Each structure stands twice: as structure tokens, then as C-alpha cells.
Amino acid sequence: MCVVGLGYIGLPTASLLASRGFSVAGVDTSAAVVATINQGRIHIVEPDLESFVQSAVHGARLRAHLTPQPSDVFVIAVPTPIRADKKPDLSMVEAAARAIAPVVRAGNLVILESTSPVGTTEEVVARVLAEHGHKPGEDVFVAYCPERVLPGRILTELVENDRVVGGINPASTERAVEFYQAFVRGEVLATDARTAEMVKLTENSFRDVNIAFANELSMLCAREGVSVWELIRLANRHPRVKILNPGPGVGGHCIAVDPWFLVDRAPELARLIRTAREVNDAKPHWVVQRVQQCAAKLRDPVIACLGLSFKADVDDLRESPAVEIVHALQALRVGRLLVVEPHVKSHPDFEIVPLETALAQADIVLVLVDHKRFKRVPREALQEKILIDTRGIYL
Ligand SMILES: NC(=O)c1ccc[n+]([C@@H]2O[C@H](COP(=O)([O-])OP(=O)(O)OC[C@H]3O[C@@H](n4cnc5c(N)ncnc54)[C@H](O)[C@@H]3O)[C@@H](O)[C@H]2O)c1
Numbered sequence: 127m128c129v130v131g132l133g134y135i136g137l138p139t140a141s142l143l144a145s146r147g148f149s150v151a152g153v154d155t156s157a158a159v160v161a162t163i164n165q166g167r168i169h170i171v172e173p174d175l176e177s178f179v180q181s182a183v184h185g186a187r188l189r190a191h192l193t194p195q196p197s198d199v200f201v202i203a204v205p206t207p208i209r210a211d212k213k214p215d216l217s218m219v220e221a222a223a224r225a226i227a228p229v230v231r232a233g234n235l236v237i238l239e240s241t242s243p244v245g246t247t248e249e250v251v252a253r254v255l256a257e258h259g260h261k262p263g264e265d266v267f268v269a270y271c272p273e274r275v276l277p278g279r280i281l282t283e284l285v286e287n288d289r290v291v292g293g294i295n296p297a298s299t300e301r302a303v304e305f306y307q308a309f310v311r312g313e314v315l316a317t318d319a320r321t322a323e324m325v326k327l328t329e330n331s332f333r334d335v336n337i338a339f340a341n342e343l344s345m346l347c348a349r350e351g352v353s354v355w356e357l358i359r360l361a362n363r364h365p366r367v368k369i370l371n372p373g374p375g376v377g378g379h380c381i382a383v384d385p386w387f388l389v390d391r392a393p394e395l396a397r398l399i400r401t402a403r404e405v406n407d408a409k410p411h412w413v414v415q416r417v418q419q420c421a422a423k424l425r426d427p428v429i430a431c432l433g434l435s436f437k438a439d440v441d442d443l444r445e446s447p448a449v450e451i452v453h454a455l456q457a458l459r460v461g462r463l464l465v466v467e468p469h470v471k472s473h474p475d476f477e478i479v480p481l482e483t484a485l486a487q488a489d490i491v492l493v494l495v496d497h498k499r500f501k502r503v504p505r506e507a508l509q510e511k512i513l514i515d516t517r518g519i520y521l
Pocket of ligand 1: 131132159277379
């Protein structure tokens, strides 16, 4: 089989399939990625992945290439980012489909796993295959299967999670379901391609909308002089209410991106989903203003910024609202910033200082990430500090 795109999704998938006895050709357009993998090493951070890749490569069940190789099954896991205008960039899905089209043979199965706007499997992958003389759904089977793995647990969740699989026609669905049943222990749920595409976007939009509700509450509470944490704790005692936690914004490359794929297809209908994106995108600015208001009352304010990652206990700073906030505070020269991030050694834009140093010197303590390390800080260390706790860890 052939896995196209060897990143956070494609490489664990390729090495897991190799460990299950499949002979896997991995494909990536990055020569550096291909060379690294063929040495049995990895270019991303994920527990257990290196040993999987090492044994797959040394056992000759996984080899990386720059171009697709003839296979029975093709899995496409290339990036699907949004452009600056919030429109989906499907150029890499299209390029991957064009790359595999010449090596696809009758009877093959092509699966798109990249998070994609509704219709992409048919309108991009099947269309490109048809342009190369294939008959998608008849001589070549085409399906969509979204990924829901959690970074840090990818190799476990690839096997344990339930999977939603949808073909462009029933024959494609059937073939794809059989493929996933060969290595997934969770349930493999059959549907059509458009529903499967929308399921993924719905899951992340659900999270985004619910976080936006909590973030909006946090801003209303600040105006009313009410603790949002106490409010949510009490409201959640209602048997049918389950409000999520607010934060400094929404980061990561899924929840902050995928809802735009729904908005783009039907902006006039996806009004709530768009508003949720806007509320969550606005939250970092609101946090910056709060820090500015507090700092304005002090002469030479020193601000401890606790955390840079996009969520707790990871080193992933991509699309992180915490980074956006610290950048803004720096640009606005709000005060002397003492940036703490126990999961990274250095950052190109900020000096990283130890937690104890920051707490000892700060007038304002700004909590941006709920790392376990921060939760252990004794309350005495925060006495006489101005606390802006966007995560509610020091209640
Ligand atoms: N990372 C996650 O946690 C996660 C979770 C669910 C879904 N997804 C989705 O999975 C898809 C892949 O994400 P990722 O995190 O693995 O991306 P990634 O950036 O980690 O890796 C993608 C790889 O694809 C390669 N690539 C780009 N264009 C290519 C092409 N035309 N042919 C071959 N290789 C190509 C890149 O060089 C890169 O190595 C995206 O649609 C993403 O939204 C990711």
C-alpha cells in the first residue's frame, strides 16, 4: 500500500500498517523527510513513533519515496490549510491525486484522510482520477475517512478509535470499510463520502462553538464582576448543562481551521459557526487589553506570562493564542515580559525564563496555559500579585 504525505497522520499510519504486515510505500514531496525516514528516524515528535518506523524500515516493510508507487491501496494524508482569506487550500490534495493517478490500476482503492471541505473526495480526488481515464466507483474505488487522533496518543488512537468511512458509491464504501477493519479495533462506521467529510468538520465546529460560548461568558462575567469559573461550576450542576472551559482563545491546527471549511461552502447559512470562529479569534485581543489595563496602573510593570503552547502539557506552539498574546504584549511594550514555557528550551522571539524567576519578579501573573507544572505553584507565591488567569487554575 501507498501512504501519500508522511506527517503527523501519514507517518504513524504508514508505520502502523507496516507493523501489521502490510508492505508500505510512504511518499512525501520533502526530500529531507524521505531521507530521514529511510534511515529509520523521524522528523516529528510523537511517542513510540520512532521505534515503529525504525523496525518497519529495518524490516523492509516501509520505504519512503518522492513519488507514488503502484499499490492496492492509496491513503492521502497531505495538509489542507486555510489561506489568509480563510478559504481552503486544496492544492496539496489535488497534487497528491495527480501524482498517484498514473500508477493507479483497476481494482485499486484510493482513500482521502486529509480534513477536507464537503465534496472534496468527489470533486478533487475522483475528478482527477477520471481525468486520467479511470472510472471512479467502477474500476477504481474512492472513499473518505477522517482522522480523529490526539497528538501524543496517535499510535494508540489509530487502532482504538471508531472510524467513519464513506465512499463515493456503495462499492467504494464496502472496500474501504474492509481495509480499516483489517487494523482498527474500534468500530468502523459506514456512510457516504460527503457525510464522512462533514462529520469531521462537525466534530471540530462543535468544539469551537462550545468553547466560543464559554469564552463569551468569560468576557460578560468580567464586565459584571462575576467569576466565570464559579458561574460555570454552578450552571453545570443543572443535569442537562455542560459548559466547557474558557481560555485565552482557540489554537492548534484543527479546531481553529476546520470550521472555516463549512463557512466557505455556505457563508449565508453557517452564521453561528462563523461567529464562534470570530469570538474565539477575538479572545486573545481581549486578554491583551486586560493586561494593558492592569499594567497601566503600575510603574515599570513586570509581567510573568505562564505558557506558550496551544494546550496543556505539550510543546506544540503552532497557532497558539498564548504566543499571539505574548507577541502583542511585546509589540505594545506593555511592560517587561518574563515568559515561562517548561516544554521548550528556547524561542526565537522571547527569552524563556524559569517559573520561579518569573514568579519572584512579576507584578502581574498572566496564566495562558494550564500546564500541570503551573498548577503546582503554591498560592503564597501569588500573594500580592495581580492575577489574570485565563485558564482558571488558581481559583
Ligand atoms: N495532526 C493532527 O493531529 C491531525 C488530526 C486530524 C486530521 N488531520 C489532518 O490530516 C491532514 C495531514 O495533517 P498532518 O498533521 O499529518 O500534516 P503534516 O504537515 O504533519 O504532514 C503532511 C506531509 O505531507 C507532505 N506533503 C505535502 N504535499 C504533498 C504531496 N503533494 N505529496 C506528498 N506529500 C506531500 C508534507 O511534506 C508533510 O510531510 C490534514 O488535512 C490535517 O488537517 C491532522
